[in-house]
Structure formats: structure tokens, C-alpha cells
Amino acid sequence: MKGSNRFTDDWTARRAVATTLSMIEPQSDEYFMREALRQALKAGKADEVPVGAVIVRAGKVIARAHNQIELLKDATAHAEMLALTQAEAGVGDWRLTDCDLYVTKEPCAMCAGAIVHTRVRRVIFGCADPAAGAAGSVINLLQMPTLNHRCDIAAGVLQDECAEILQSFFRERRDSRNKIDSLEGD
Ligand SMILES: [Zn+2]
Numbered sequence: 115m116k117g118s119n120r121f122t123d124d125w126t127a128r129r130a131v132a133t134t135l136s137m138i139e140p141q142s143d144e145y146f147m148r149e150a151l152r153q154a155l156k157a158g159k160a161d162e163v164p165v166g167a168v169i170v171r172a173g174k175v176i177a178r179a180h181n182q183i184e185l186l187k188d189a190t191a192h193a194e195m196l197a198l199t200q201a202e203a204g205v206g207d208w209r210l211t212d213c214d215l216y217v218t219k220e221p222c223a224m225c226a227g228a229i230v231h232t233r234v235r236r237v238i239f240g241c242a243d244p245a246a247g248a249a250g251s252v253i254n255l256l257q258m259p260t261l262n263h264r265c266d267i268a269a270g271v272l273q274d275e276c277a278e279i280l281q282s283f284f285r286e287r288r289d290s291r292n293k294i295d296s297l298e299g300d
Pocket of ligand 1: 224
């Protein structure tokens with residue numbers, strides 16, 4: 115299709131379904147994970163690795179963020195880090211003890227460390243990260259017996275969609291690189 119973007123088209127279709135489902139179950143983990151997925155989609159459109167996060171307090175989203183490493187030229191600008199800072203500002207406290215963090219991909223060690231520091235109550239993530247996940251895949255920093263705070267974890271919420279958005283992104287990136295390589299080879 116001329117001028118179309120497979121990544122965006124897939125997601126437009128899925129978002130329509132997501133919106134319908136969200137209306138049925140307004141307070142479920144799936145509902146808030148869809149919000150995080152919307153953030154991940156924004157990251158993908160901005161050519162950032164598509165990971166999104168939201169923080170929920172008393173049933174309301176108080177922070178929304180997506181990965182902005184390229185834009186900010188900052189390797190620490192992961193979705194979770196940006197969402198935590200927003201939530202702290204919103205709550206007016208560094209303690210987020212009654213907040214839950216939803217993120218499309220399992221947090222890395224840096225983010226898991228920040229999540230423990232801010233005392234987030236619950237972490238809900240989509241797909242696991244077998245290479246660098248710090249919520250159980252490689253290490254579980256969110257539930258270290260020796261640290262002064264431990265979070266509840268819910269893994270695998272909408273995991274297929276959370277994984278697919280990443281896979282599509284890297285597939286498209288690979289395809290466009292191959293195209294450039296083959297043009298340069300001519
Ligand atoms: Zn991270």
C-alpha cells in the first residue's frame with residue numbers, strides 16, 4: 115500500500131479492538147497495559163525502541179511516558195524512569211507506595227532499582243526480557259530479600275501484543291537497513 119507503514123497500520127487496527135475491550139473492563143490490568151501500549155506506539159513512531167509505561171494511583175493514570183533515549187540523547191531515558199519522575203511530581207513525594215507501574219517490557223536493572231527506591235507497590239509488565247530483565251528473567255531486583263522494599267509483580271499481561279510491537283519495530287528497522295545496503299551495493 116502506497117505511503118503506508120505496516121507498523122502503524124497493524125497498530126491502528128489493534129487499537130480499535132483495544133478501545134472496545136477497555137470500555138468493558140475499566141479497571142483491569144489489561145486496561146492500564148493498553149495505556150502503556152499506546153505509549154509504546156508513540157515511541158515507535160518517533161523511531162525509539164517501543165516501550166511504554168504508565169503509573170496508576172487510586173484507579174487513575176498519574177504518569178505516562180515512553181522511551182526517549184534518542185530524542186533526549188540519554189541512555190537513562192527509559193519509559194519507567196520518565197514515568198517515575200512524572201509520578202513523583204504529581205504526588206508531591208518521592209514515595210510512590212500506593213502507586214502501580216505498568217510497563218510493556220520487563221524492567222531493566224536501572225529501572226528496577228529506581229522502582230525499589232520510589233517504593234512502587236506493584237509492577238505489572240507485558241513481555242519478559244530474557245537478556246536483561248531485572249524482574250525475574252536475569253535477576254529479580256524487585257523482590258530482593260536484602261533490600262528495604264519489595265514490589266508485587268504481575269508478569270505477562272498482554273505479553274503477545276507487548277512483544278509484537280517490539281518485534282515489528284526491529285523487523286522494519288532491519289528491512290529498511292537491508293534496502294539501504296542493497297541500494298548501496300548497486
Ligand atoms: Zn530500564
